[in-house]
Amino acid sequence: MTQTTSGIEPVFKVVYKRRRKVNPNDSNVHVDFVDSEGDSWEEYTVFHHKFVTWMLVNGYDVTKKYSQEELDEMIAKSPYYKATAEDIDWMQKVRMQGRVQKWVDHSISVTINLPEDVSEELVDELYIEAWKSGCKGVTVYREGSRSGVLVAADNNDKKENDPNRKCVCYDETERLVRPKELECDVVRFQNKKEKWIAFVGLKDDRPYEIFTGLADDDEGILLPKTVVSGKIIKEVDEDGNKRYDFQYKNSRGYKTTMEGLSHKFNKEYWNYAKLISGVLRYGMPIDQVIKLVSSLQLDSESINTWKAGVERALKKYIPEGSEIKGLECPECHQQTMIKQDGCAICTNCGHSQCGG
DSSP states (O other): SSSSOOOOOOOOOOOEEEEEEOTTTTTOOOOOOETOOOOOOEEEEEEEEHHHHHHHHTTTTTOOOHHHHHHHHHHHSTTTOOOOOTSHHHHHHHHHHHHHHGGGOOOOOOEEEEEOOOOHHHHHHHHHHHHTTOOSSEEEEEESSSSSOOEEOOSSSSTTTTTOOOOOOOOOOOOOOOOOOEEEEEEEEEEEEEEEEEEEEEETTTEEEEEEEEESSSSSOOTTTOOOOEEEEEEEEEOOOEEEEEEETTTSSSSSOOGGGGTOHHHHHHHHHHHHHHHHHHHHOOOHHHHHHHHHHHHHHOHHHHHHHHHHHHHHOOOTTTOOTOOOTTTOOOEEEEEEEEEETTTOOOOOEEOO
8 A cells, every 4th residue: 555565675686587388389489499308498578566666767678578688777777786685785684684573573583685605604703693683583494495486587407407406206006114213393373363383394494284173172282382392103003004203302302292183184084185195295395285285175164264274384495486386476367476485476567465
């Protein structure tokens, strides 16, 4: 309404490239990239909406396909030159957060964007400086550390063509065997007035399974609020009956095991969770899993509340800067939403659904 924002983040990127899949046999198609599956992609340039305004004011054609040299020359003349997230002084940004949060009474979300070749020593210094500055939290993102559909305008395709690039997909003939123990994140949230809890089993640093339900039902899943991680352990008794236990360490380092985790949740929730976990195990992208869960047509109000909880629990695992496929911006109605600092942000018009 006031055409202002509550954020103090600089522009993430003034210009970047997106890719769309094309049929190489169609007319007027320019193939810029062919992936490992043989699919053809065409790249097109996307400008920050305020940069487009600057281009129009200064007589630049916003429909023209510019070369990288032309883009660099144009950006150098603009107010955004050396002022984007990857350009500004990282250490000063941390110190700024430490000072600004004095007037923030809830939470603060700031991302320090670093180049791909940043040293481990600098990352270490930034975290230490954040601690010295009294920051409530700090997020560091290194360019290229997570794969995504956004491509820096001056980036090449060497990573996509790298034969050693890791893939989380599996051969359809391969039978996955769940490890006996999985590292686990504990995610708490509230839907309306109900307190919910989710246990997200992790394998290779990505969600492998998820179990979620009410945290304060009759059975009671009572965990200290300080417990944010642990292990999910699969046990099989003499009769072949399976169960899942949750184990965590307390502040003194002693292990505490909550047996029968699988029997503490509503049976209907548990069965749906097994279905979602099966999808996760075979490498479906997290944003697509969320889209799948969101599209479930369920009648019960309680199960729909569960569905919303699964979506919220999984959203934290969407890589920073990645496209949120299938999500339309409510302002410009384009599917150009990305995740940045925990928010869904439209790269076309700048609209933000913070916490969305």
